[in-house]
Structure formats: C-alpha cells, structure tokens
Amino acid sequence: MNATFVGMPPFPSAARDALADSQLRGNLAKATGTIRAKRAAVVAEVDDWEELRLAGAALKDRALLDLDSKLVQLEESLTAAGAVVHWARDAEEACRIVASVARDHGVDEVVKVKSMATQEIGLNEHLEAEGIAAWETDLAELIVQLGEDLPSHILVPAIHRNRAEIREIFLRRMAEVGRPAPADLTDEPVELANAARLHLREKFLRAKVAVSGANFAVADSGTLVVVESEGNGRMCLTLPEVLVSVVGIEKVVPTWQDLDVFLQLLPRSSTGERMNPYTSTWSGVTPGDGPQEVHVVLLDNGRTRALADEVGRQALRCIRCSACLNVCPVYERTGGHAYGSVYPGPIGAILNPLLRGVGTDEQVDSLPYASSLCGACFEACPVRIDIPSVLVDLRAQVVDAHRPSAKPEAVAMKAAAWSFGSGARLGVVERLSGVVGGATGRVGRRRLPGGRAALSRVPFGAAWTRSRDLPVPPRESFRAWWKRTDGGRS
Amino acid sequence: MSAREEVLARVRAALAGAPTPPAVPPVRSGRPLEELLDRFAERVADYRAVVVRCAEDEVEERIALALDGARTVVPADLPWEVPGAVPDEGFTALELDDLEAVVTAAAVGIAETGTVVLDHGAGQGRRALSLVPDLHVLVVRADQVVAGVPEAVARLDPARPQTWISGPSATSDIELNRVEGVHGPRRLVVVLVGSEVVGRGSTLGGVGTVGGSSASH
Numbered sequence: 236m237n238a239t240f241v242g243m244p245p246f247p248s249a250a251r252d253a254l255a256d257s258q259l260r261g262n263l264a265k266a267t268g269t270i271r272a273k274r275a276a277v278v279a280e281v282d283d284w285e286e287l288r289l290a291g292a293a294l295k296d297r298a299l300l301d302l303d304s305k306l307v308q309l310e311e312s313l314t315a316a317g318a319v320v321h322w323a324r325d326a327e328e329a330c331r332i333v334a335s336v337a338r339d340h341g342v343d344e345v346v347k348v349k350s351m352a353t354q355e356i357g358l359n360e361h362l363e364a365e366g367i368a369a370w371e372t373d374l375a376e377l378i379v380q381l382g383e384d385l386p387s388h389i390l391v392p393a394i395h396r397n398r399a400e401i402r403e404i405f406l407r408r409m410a411e412v413g414r415p416a417p418a419d420l421t422d423e424p425v426e427l428a429n430a431a432r433l434h435l436r437e438k439f440l441r442a443k444v445a446v447s448g449a450n451f452a453v454a455d456s457g458t459l460v461v462v463e464s465e466g467n468g469r470m471c472l473t474l475p476e477v478l479v480s481v482v483g484i485e486k487v488v489p490t491w492q493d494l495d496v497f498l499q500l501l502p503r504s505s506t507g508e509r510m511n512p513y514t515s516t517w518s519g520v521t522p523g524d525g526p527q528e529v530h531v532v533l534l535d536n537g538r539t540r541a542l543a544d545e546v547g548r549q550a551l552r553c554i555r556c557s558a559c560l561n562v563c564p565v566y567e568r569t570g571g572h573a574y575g576s577v578y579p580g581p582i583g584a585i586l587n588p589l590l591r592g593v594g595t596d597e598q599v600d601s602l603p604y605a606s607s608l609c610g611a612c613f614e615a616c617p618v619r620i621d622i623p624s625v626l627v628d629l630r631a632q633v634v635d636a637h638r639p640s641a642k643p644e645a646v647a648m649k650a651a652a653w654s655f656g657s658g659a660r661l662g663v664v665e666r667l668s669g670v671v672g673g674a675t676g677r678v679g680r681r682r683l684p685g686g687r688a689a690l691s692r693v694p695f696g697a698a699w700t701r702s703r704d705l706p707v708p709p710r711e712s713f714r715a716w717w718k719r720t721d722g723g724r725s
Numbered sequence: 726m727s728a729r730e731e732v733l734a735r736v737r738a739a740l741a742g743a744p745t746p747p748a749v750p751p752v753r754s755g756r757p758l759e760e761l762l763d764r765f766a767e768r769v770a771d772y773r774a775v776v777v778r779c780a781e782d783e784v785e786e787r788i789a790l791a792l793d794g795a796r797t798v799v800p801a802d803l804p805w806e807v808p809g810a811v812p813d814e815g816f817t818a819l820e821l822d823d824l825e826a827v828v829t830a831a832a833v834g835i836a837e838t839g840t841v842v843l844d845h846g847a848g849q850g851r852r853a854l855s856l857v858p859d860l861h862v863l864v865v866r867a868d869q870v871v872a873g874v875p876e877a878v879a880r881l882d883p884a885r886p887q888t889w890i891s892g893p894s895a896t897s898d899i900e901l902n903r904v905e906g907v908h909g910p911r912r913l914v915v916v917l918v919g920s921e922v923v924g925r926g927s928t929l930g931g932v933g934t935v936g937g938s939s940a941s942h
Contacts, residue, residue, distance in 0.1 A: 262900070269901045289750045297746040303736045310729075316884070322728040374907065375898035391898055398899055424899040428907050435908065440818045456883035466856065466894035466909025473852040474818045484732065491883040495875040496752060498889075506897055509768065510838035510874075513909060514889035515852075521886050523815075524851035535732045543739035 238385045239360065243575030245601035250569040259395050263570050266394045267561045273507025274558060274615075281503065290496045292619040295552035298454070298487045299542065305454045305487045306533065312457025316519025318529040326356035329481055329534050333358060333446060334365050336479050336530055342367065342443050348461060348471045349373035350448025351389060351555055352481045352534055354577040358446065369446065370412075370438050372467035374431050381408040387571030387579060389557040390505055395570050398422040409434050435467065445471035445526070449482045450501065450554065452531075456491045458518045459531070462501055464511050472515050478526035483534050485542075485551035497554060500617035505556040537590030546628040547589045552618040553582055559612035559622060565605055574602060581612035585625045593629065594636025603629035665712035672708035752875075761836045765870050766917055768839025772892020773905050774913040784864060784918055788828055791862045791914040795825035798858060800850030803828060805864065813854050821857035827910075828862045829855050832887075833877045834870035834917075839892070841865055841915060842877060844885040852886060861910040863890070867919030 243249060253259060278284055298305050310320045323329035333353075337345055345362065347353065347369050359369040359380075371380045378393035379386050382404040386392030393401070405416040405427065414437055416430045447468070449459040459480055461468045472478060488497065502511045520529050542548050560566045560580030571579030575598050578586045584602040591599050603626050612622040639645070654664040681689045681704055689704040711719075726734070766776045779787045785805050797810040798821065807828050816824075830848030831841045841863055843849045848864075855861055871877050881887060894909030905911065 266901045270897075283753050286750065286752050290752045293747045293749040297749065300740065300743050300746040302740065303733050306733065306736065322732050324728050324731055328728060372908075373898070374896045378898070391901060393898060394901070401899060424902050424904045425906075427899055428896055428904045432907055436822070439908070440822060453883060458883045464894070465896045465898075465907035467907070469852070469856050469888065470908055473856055484736070492875075492878055495878040498878070499874050508891070509771075510835075510840045510889070510891040512772070512891050512893070512895045514887075516883065516887040516889075518884055518886070521845075524845060524886060525853075533732070535735065539732065539735035539739045542736065545743075548739075548743075 238383050239357070240385060240575050240577070243572075243598055245598045246569075246573055246575070246605045247601060249573035249575060250565075250605070253569045253573045258397075259570050260568060262395055262397050263567055266391065267567050270507055270561045274504060274561070275507075277503045277507055277509055280509070281499070287496055287500055288617055288619050291500050291554075291617055292549075292552060294488060294493045294496060295554075295618055296549075298489050299485065299548060299551050302484065302487065302542065305489060306484055308454040309452055309457065309487055310533070312453075312455060313519060313531055314457075316457045318457065318519040318531050321530060321532045323481075323532050323534045323536070325536050329356050329532050329536065330358050330361035332530075332532050333479050333481065334362055334367065336477065337362065337367050337444050338365070340444055340477055344368040344370060344438075344442070345444045345446050346370050346372055346438055346442040346471050346475065347376075348445070348447035348463070348468045349376050349392075350446070350481060351577060352448045352483050353446060354386065356481070356534070356536060358481070368412075370435070370442075372435050372439070372471060373463075374428060374465060374467075377431055377435070378404060381405065381412070385572055386577055388560060389555050389578065389580070389582075390560075391557075395572070398424060398427065401427055405430050405434075413437060435470075439467075439470040439474055442471070442475045444477045444479070445475040447471060447478065447480045449480050449486055451488050451494060451497060452482050452486045453491050453494065454487050454489050456518055458491060458516050460494065461515045462498075462505075462511050463513050463515075464506065466513055469513055469515055472517065473525050475526055477528045477530075479530040479532065481532045481534055483536075484538050485553075501554055501556055504554075504558040504615070504617040537592075540592060541586070541589035544589055547585060547625050549620050550582065550585050550589050550622075550625060552620055553586065554618060556617055557582075558615040558617065559620075562611040562615045563606075564609060564611070565607060569605075574605065576602075581606060581622045581626075582620070585620075585622055585629060588629050588633075589625075593633045600633045600636070603627075603633055662714065665714060668708040669710050669712060669715065673710045675707050761870055761872060762867055762917065765834055765836040765839065766915075768836065769841070769892070769915050771839055772895075772913075774839075774892045774915055776915050776917060778917045781918055784916060787916050788862055788864070791916070792826050792828070792860070795860055796823075797826040797828060798824045798854060799828050800830075800848055800854060803830065803848050803850075813850055818853060818857060821853060824858045826860035826862065827855050827858040828864070831863055831865045831869060833880050834865045835872075835874060835877045836870055837873040840874075840877070841890050842881060843888045843890065844881060845888070846885060852888060855888065856909060859910055860912045860914070861890075862914045862916065864916045864918060867917065870917075 321332045362369045375391050375393040388394040399422050402422040409416040414434045450462045451460040502508050563581050566580040574583045576587045584605045608623045654660045681691045683689045688707040770776045777787050799810045801812040832844040833842040893905045893913040894907045895905045896907045897903050
C-alpha cells in the first residue's frame with residue numbers, strides 16, 4: 236500500500252522522465268510560482284529579516300556545536316515533565332520503538348501528524364508489516380497515501396497533483412479505508428478539503444495512539460513544537476491517550492525564548508504566511524489535558540555522520556521550510572520524485588549524501604550534481620545554509636570516493652598525460668589524429684560556426700556528445716604544417 | 726553500548742575539533758507598533774476570522790450574538806455568563822463532536838501576526854475543548870495584546886501546553902490555494918475587549934491608548 240523510493244534511478248535519468256511529463260511541469264510551475272509570490276510579500280514586511288536569518292543560523296549552530304550536552308539537557312527536561320525518552324541509532328531501531336509502544340496498547344492503527352523524520356525511516360511500511368495501519372492525516376499526505384504515490388515536496392507532498400487528479404484519487408480510494416468520498420464530489424478545493432475532513436474525523440475521534448514528529452525540541456524546557464495548518468496536528472496531539480514523537484537530534488534549540496526567532500522565520504519562509512494557523516507546544520504530560528502517556532524517540536540515522544562533515548554540518552540547521560525547493564530552477568522543472576528521497580530539492584541534494592555517505596550508492600552520488608549552482612536556495616534559506624558551497628564540496632567527495640577508477644575519463648586523462656609526456660609520442664599521436672580527421676571529415680555532415688566539420692555523436696562519449704558537437708580533428712597537425720612550410724615561409 | 730551512549734559518543738566524535746559555538750547577533754526586541762489593537766484586529770481579520778470589538782460590559786451580549794443559539798460548551802471557569810452553555814465535565818471526543826460551539830478566554834494576542842495564544846489556563850479549558858466544536862469564540866482582552874512574536878514568547882510559560890491560533894483551520898495542499906476550514910474549528914470569532922473609543926460608540930480605528938504596558942515595547 237505504501238510506495239517506496241528504494242531502487243530509484245540516479246537523478247539524470249529520473250529527471251529525464253520527469254521533464255517529459257508536461258502535466259507535472261504545469262502543476263509545478265503553477266504551485267511554485269504561487270508560493271514564491273506569497274513568500275516574497277510577507278518577507279518584505281519584516282524589515283529585520285536579514286538579522287533574523289543571522290540569528291536563526293547562529294542559534295542552530297549553538298545547539299549543533301554543543302549537541303551532546305544539549306541532548307542530555309533535553310532528555311532531563313523531558314523526563315522531568317513526565318515523558319519517556321528513547322534513543323535510536325538508526326531507522327530500524329526507531330521503527331521498532333514506535334511499533335512496540337503501539338503493540339503495548341494493543342492497537343491495530345495509529346493516526347499520524349505529517350512528519351519528515353517518520354517518512355525518512357519508513358515508519359508506515361514497518362508498522363504495516365506488523366499489522367498496524369498508520370493513517371496519514373495531513374491533507375497532502377492523505378492524497379499521497381491514498382494515491383499509493385510518493386511525496387514530492389517537503390511542505391506540500393502532493394504538489395505534483397492537481398485538483399482533478401485529487402478528486403479522482405478520493406473517489407477511487409477513500410471507501411476502501413474508511414468513510415467514502417461524497418458521490419457528487421467536484422474538484423473544488425473547498426469540497427475536496429471537506430471530504431478529507433469527514434473521512435479523517437472518525438479516525439481522529441477513535442484513535443488511541445498518535446505518532447508525530449516535531450519542528451523544534453527545546454532543551455531547557457523539554458518542550459516539543461509542531462507547526463501546522465489544518466488542525467490534524469492538534470487532533471493527533473490532543474485526543475489520543477498515547478503520543479509518540481520521533482525527533483531528529485538536530486531539532487534541538489537551546490532555550491524557550493529562541494523560539495521567537497524560528498516562529499518568525501518558519502511560517503513566512505514555508506507557506507508564505509505571517510503565521511501558520513496552528514502551532515502546538517507541549518512539555519511532557521499535562522494532567523487532565525491531552526495524552527497521558529508521552530514518548531519521545533531521539534533519532535540519529537545519519538545525523539552524526541552529517542555533523543562530522545565540517546562543510547556539510549550546516550545542513551543540520553534546516554527547519555524543513557522548503558523555501559529552497561520553491562525557488563530552485565531545477566526543482567521547478569523536474570519535481571521532487573527525481574531526487575529519489577523524501578528530502579527533494581536543493582536541501583535534499585545535500586542532505587541525502589550527508590546522511591547516507593557518498594561512494595556506495597549511485598543514486599545518492601548523483602544528487603550533488605542536480606544543481607546549476609545558481610545560489611537562489613542560499614538566498615531564500617531562513618537559516619542561511621550555503622547549499623551551493625556544500626554541493627561543490629560534496630562533488631569533490633563523490634569524485635574522491637570513486638578514485639582510482641577505470642572510468643573512460645580517467646583512461647583518457649592517463650593517455651593524454653602519456654602522449655604529452657614526450658615530443659616523439661605526441662608526434663605519433665598527431666599523425667594518427669590526422670588520419671582520423673581525414674576519414675571523419677568526409678562523413679561529418681555538421682558544421683561548426685566558421686565552417687569547420689563537426690561530429691554530432693561519437694560512440695565512445697555518447698553522454699558528452701549528445702548535447703555538444705565534437706570538432707573533427709584537423710588533417711594536419713601544427714608541427715607537421717611547420718615542417719612542411721618551413722614555419723610558413725615557403 | 727546502549728543506543729543512548731552510542732549516539733552521544735558519535736556526537737562527541739563528530740564534534741572533535743569543531744569551532745566554539747558562535748555568538749547570536751542581536752535582533753530587535755520589539756518593533757514599536759502604534760495602534761496595536763487596530764493592527765491586531767486587522768491582521769486577525771486577514772485570516773478570514775470574524776473580529777468583534779467591544780467594551781467590557783458588552784462582552785456577554787457579543788458572545789451570545791456570535792453563538793446565535795448554537796449548542797455550546799464552555800470551560801467551567803469562564804469569567805463570562807453564556808446562557809444555555811454546558812460547562813465542560815470531561816466530555817469524550819465523541820461527546821464534544823456533538824456540540825457546535827465553544828467559548829474560551831485567551832492568554833496572549835499578537836498584533837503583528839494576528840495570532841491568539843491559549844495556554845489552557847484560567848477560562849481557556851483543556852486543549853480538546855477548543856478543538857472539536859466547529860465554532861470557536863475567543864475572547865481577548867486589550868491588555869493581553871502584544872506587538873510581536875518575541876513579546877509573546879517572553880510572556881508565555883513553556884511548562885503549560887499552548888495552542889497558537891491564527892485564523893480558522895486552513896490548508897494550502899491543493900495547488901497551494903488557501904482553503905479555510907479543515908479539521909480545526911472552521912469558524913473563528915475573536916471578541917476583542919477594551920477599547921475606550923469603541924466603548925463610546927465611536928468608529929473603529931481610534932487612537933489606542935489601550936491598557937497594559939505591552940503597547941510600549
């Protein structure tokens with residue numbers, strides 16, 4: 236029932252398929268254009284926006300560069316407030332912890348608040364394998380889950396779907412898993428949202444166990460924060476008896492007061508609003524109000540690997556606003572699926588290699604190249620992650636990870652070094668080149684500006700010559716010409 | 726090694742030789758805002774919430790008008806009389822779903838963003854109360870309104886659960902168009918209490934020499 240990114244092809248081939256989908260490109264251009272305009276308008280209202288960005292970056296760095304003591308402090312505050320704290324080295328361990336809490340309460344379903352961390356660890360798939368249904372309750376996540384589809388945006392995972400497609404998914408699938416969509420459903424967004432309200436309400440009202448992530452975890456007060464719009468978060472955080480929150484260790488902020496900076500940066504960067512409709516904060520258990528059993532799973536799953544990367548560790552500042560996706564010329568054209576991960580776009584192009592390491596997976600290694608390095612992402616980032624610099628550093632890491640190699644480029648470079656190494660060898664190569672030039676000059680139909688013959692495709696460098704013309708080698712080398720004409724005098 | 730020990734050991738190893746944490750550059754501690762209440766009312770209304778401004782002695786009448794006879798639940802310690810409303814006796818979620826409206830007090834109002842914060846203390850009830858019914862009538866006193874988010878965070882106690890509300894529930898998940906009304910209350914009425922100007926029957930938007938030191942940040 237749940238789709239997976241496992242086995243996705245590397246970015247260039249995935250992108251080629253996406254670019255051929257004109258419906259997808261239309262949906263994306265419309266959606267990213269809308270959100271860019273909204274963000275620009277509300278950011279312009281704040282005259283100290285740059286100071287806020289600097290403060291946000293520094294606050295996150297203060298937590299990250301002192302992460303061991305901040306995590307211990309967070310654990311103490313949470314425990315003092317009545318929460319049970321778990322630690323998870325990796326996805327498997329985190330999934331097992333959540334599943335065991337659900338099993339302890341004998342439930343066969345949980346309701347979920349939209350959470351990147353639980354998507355990253357494949358929690359829904361794990362729970363499904365244990366016979367526990369995980370209902371996504373965010374509207375876009377519901378669209379993705381019912382459509383047996385993959386998320387393509389951090390904030391709006393169904394950004395690649397238009398209203399007509401959403402209507403079709405609701406009509407086809409809602410009845411199988413609960414209250415059916417109204418038979419006369421149209422594709423008006425208001426009606427679609429209402430169908431989701433009715434479908435999910437029965438699940439909220441009966442749920443015993445909820446699973447969430449957290450946007451922020453405050454070390455000094457043990458407070459978790461969930462920022463949302465629809466109220467599905469409030470439903471999950473308030474009505475069930477048991478709440479399990481899976482929180483990446485990079486979500487820590489030092490103090491309660493620091494939230495003032497992030498609660499200004501996040502909504503304006505994310506949905507382009509002065510403030511999102513609902514923000515919930517809670518510190519452990521409140522007697523008589525909300526879940527009376529509260530678990531927090533502190534998740535590593537590659538974050539410490541990213542933290543060890545001196546250039547890349549700044550990616551852990553990310554507050555998952557998705558502003559970098561919306562301004563990226565590459566993302567706008569390929570969409571999120573081509574990145575093969577729950578973290579798409581510019582931030583995904585650095586976060587995935589940082590979390591998972593380079594040199595072992597062709598798909599991951601392709602991501603640092605999924606960028607034109609234009610820098611729009613850095614400008615939009617509310618916590619000033621210098622994504623282009625990290626991309627360049629990761630490209631170097633990818634190259635290093637594949638050295639020494641017998642790739643065609645390496646062989647060609649070695650051959651070039653050998654022939655340039657001595658005049659005699661170069662002379663031999665030039666004579667050979669002249670023969671090739673003489674032969675291919677007659678078959679090359681294409682002409683470069685200036686009239687020189689060119690080859691549009693050669694069999695051994697197809698990827699390179701697909702979009703570039705290769706000049707045909709001259710029949711006579713410079714040295715041969717010099718010798719024949721006595722330096723041009725005869 | 727336990728997961729806890731291992732994760733902490735990995736963090737320490739990753740940070741070996743890392744620079745010391747940077748100082749946090751200053752951000753302004755409060756944007757001076759004139760006409761705080763007008764700004765607050767305007768920004769709340771921007772989210773398509775209904776804003777009603779009135780004097781202290783008009784609150785109960787305005788609440789009744791907003792409810793328009795809906796079956797209503799209130800926190801047992803609500804400081805205003807709401808005829809016909811049932812006080813919360815620990816209703817289940819299903820029982821709350823049968824009620825149409827809820828009236829609560831608030832903890833803080835934020836002018837710059839049009840946000841009302843509940844800390845679920847006096848007059849505000851537990852979290853479920855202001856979530857399940859479809860109409861939420863929220864009463865905010867003028868002296869609870871602060872200029873911006875920093876002032877609000879400073880006033881609030883993190884030990885208490887909080888709900889920050891900016892308009893009725895909404896989604897932008899369909900083609901990034903905003904649609905009001907999903908799972909939370911689909912209708913939000915904010916009753917803003919305590920403007921001398923309105924109290925004298927004048928028009929809205931008078932000069933706000935309103936109560937509380939919050940206006941002077």
